[in-house]
Amino acid sequence: MADAKVIPFDDDRSRSGGAQRSARRRAAGPAVGTAALSALPGQQDAVQAQEVVQGVEGAQAHEGARRGSWDRRIAGGLAFLRRRVTGEYEVDEFGYDKELTDQVLMSVLRPMYEKYFRVEVKGIENIPSDGGALIVANHSGTLPLDGLMLQVAVHDTHPAGRHLRLLAADLVFMMPVVNELARKAGHTLACAEDAERLLRQGEVVGVMPEGFKGIGKPFGDRYKLQRFGRGGFVSTALRAGVPIVPCSIVGAEEIYPMIGNAKTLARVLGIPYFPITPTFPWLGPLGAVPLPTKWTIQFGEPISTDGYPVEAAEDPMLMFNLTDQVREQIQHTLYKLLVQRRSVFF
Numbered sequence: 001m002a003d004a005k006v007i008p009f010d011d012d013r014s015r016s017g018g019a020q021r022s023a024r025r026r027a028a029g030p031a032v033g034t035a036a037l038s039a040l041p042g043q044q045d046a047v048q049a050q051e052v053v054q055g056v057e058g059a060q061a062h063e064g065a066r067r068g069s070w071d072r073r074i075a076g077g078l079a080f081l082r083r084r085v086t087g088e089y090e091v092d093e094f095g096y097d098k099e100l101t102d103q104v105l106m107s108v109l110r111p112m113y114e115k116y117f118r119v120e121v122k123g124i125e126n127i128p129s130d131g132g133a134l135i136v137a138n139h140s141g142t143l144p145l146d147g148l149m150l151q152v153a154v155h156d157t158h159p160a161g162r163h164l165r166l167l168a169a170d171l172v173f174m175m176p177v178v179n180e181l182a183r184k185a186g187h188t189l190a191c192a193e194d195a196e197r198l199l200r201q202g203e204v205v206g207v208m209p210e211g212f213k214g215i216g217k218p219f220g221d222r223y224k225l226q227r228f229g230r231g232g233f234v235s236t237a238l239r240a241g242v243p244i245v246p247c248s249i250v251g252a253e254e255i256y257p258m259i260g261n262a263k264t265l266a267r268v269l270g271i272p273y274f275p276i277t278p279t280f281p282w283l284g285p286l287g288a289v290p291l292p293t294k295w296t297i298q299f300g301e302p303i304s305t306d307g308y309p310v311e312a313a314e315d316p317m318l319m320f321n322l323t324d325q326v327r328e329q330i331q332h333t334l335y336k337l338l339v340q341r342r343s344v345f346f
Contacts, residue, residue: 080099080103083099091184094165094183094186094188094194094198095183095184096165096183096184096185096186097184097185098163098186100184101163101184101185101186102155105181105184105185106152106155106156109148109149109151109152110152110156112145112149113149113152113153113156116290116292117149117251117255117292117293117294117295118294118295119149119152119153119251119295119296119297120294120295120296120297121153121157121296121297121298121299122296122297122298122299123298123299123300123301124153124154124157124158124159124299125159126245126299126300126301126302127154127158127162127204127245127299127302128243128302129158129159129160129162130160130202131202131242132198132199132200132201132202132203132204132205132240132242133199133204133205133242133243133244133245133302134195134199134205134206134207134233134236134237134240134242134243134244134245135150135154135164135204135205135206135207135245135247135299136206136207136208136209136233136244136245136246136247136326136330137150137206137207137208137246137247137248137249137330138208138210138214138223138225138247138248138249138330138334139208139209139210139211139214139215140210140214140215140217140222140223140249140252140253141215141252141253141255141256141290142215142216142255142256142258142275142277143215143255143256143290144208144215145252145255145290146208146215146249146252147166147168147206147208149249149252149295149297150164150166150206150247150249150297151163151164151166151185151186151206153297154204154206162204163186163203163204164186164204164205164206165186165187165188165198165203165204165205165206166186166187166188166205166206166207167187167188167189167190167191167194167195167205167206167207168182168187168188168189168190169190169211169212170189170190171271171272172187173189190207192232192235192236195207195233195236196236196239196240199236199237199240199242200240206247207233209228209229209233210225210226210227210228211229212272212273213226213227214226216258216261216272216273216275217258218258218259218261219253219257219258219259222253222254223250223253223334223335223338225327225330225331225334228323228326228327229323230319231319231320231322231323233323234305234318234319234322234323234326235313235314235319237305238305238308238312238313239310239313241305241306242305242306243302243303243304243305243306244302244303244305244322244326245299245300245302245303246299246300246301246303246326246329246330246333247297247298247299247300247330248297248298248300248330248333248334248337249295249296249297250295250296250297250298250334250337250338250341251293251294251295251296251344252293252295254291254293254344255290255291255293256275256277256280256290256291257277257278257291258275258276258277259276259277259278260275260276261273261274261275261276262274262276291345292345293344293345294341294343294344294345294346296337296341298333298337300329300330300333301329303322303325303326303329305322
């Protein structure tokens with residue numbers, strides 16, 4: 001009987017072909033299985049149910065985060081009130097309360113700054129990140145809202161979150177409630193001694209040299225700078241060795257268009273002027289609501305003062321030249337911004 005021929009089923013070709021087929025089956029198996037399972041109605045329901053569960057979990061997480069945020073705010077508010085009641089807060093030698101300014105006063109002014117006047121800030125990088133600086137700005141608007149908006153602009157837009165210490169007129173500190181709020185917000189009397197002390201301490205100080213002449217001028221003289229005095233702010237900056245930053249504010253002139261001034265009534269009341277506008281006093285308290293104009297605040301290139309000798313602060317010609325330089329730079333920027341403005345309100 002002839003020997004039977006043995007067929008080697010496990011030869012190399014069979015093994016390699018089987019391995020390749022097995023690999024193909026393993027590679028295709030999950031995809032085919034997933035496709036087959038996904039085609040099943042029960043699996044589709046499971047996937048949809050899983051998506052619903054994930055959506056509910058996401059909503060719950062968002063709600064938890066929101067609730068946690070509110071809890072932190074409430075806790076912070078209660079802690080703030082506790083410090084107010086117990087007196088565990090600090091004020092500087094001028095009466096400036098940083099915590100009250102940051103958490104309350106800025107929060108009150110911010111909606112008017114962002115939503116009502118829609119203030120646009122340019123050139124904020126011209127204010128140094130540290131050290132003293134003197135910001136010199138035009139003044140307008142019948143009521144000094146421009147100073148408050150300038151304070152919010154520096155606080156909210158400067159990368160270092162700097163605080164502006166405004167120099168205010170005597171009348172501000174003669175009014176009972178306004179006096180206390182002004183000091184808490186960091187304002188101080190417009191005198192050379194206080195300004196120089198603040199600048200030497202590294203503060204950003206703001207001054208509006210036009211004073212009442214600026215905010216009380218007729219609407220027909222809008223954006224025409226009034227006299228800047230005798231250059232006292234330049235002398236202060238020279239003594240402290242800090243830069244002067246010119247600042248131009250457009251939009252404040254139109255919030256209360258002053259078409260008249262009841263001078264007799266102003267003398268009786270002991271105020272610099274009694275404004276008459278298209279809405280005040282005719283509409284009573286409603287006439288005191290400012291018009292929602294669009295504002296632009298631009299900080300110009302700083303003027304360095306540290307290169308002058310100490311005795312330069314006593315040179316009247318230098319005072320006049322630097323004062324005129326600052327004034328001209330502010331006026332030129334005002335005209336440029338007015339040309340670029342599309343509308344008073346937009």
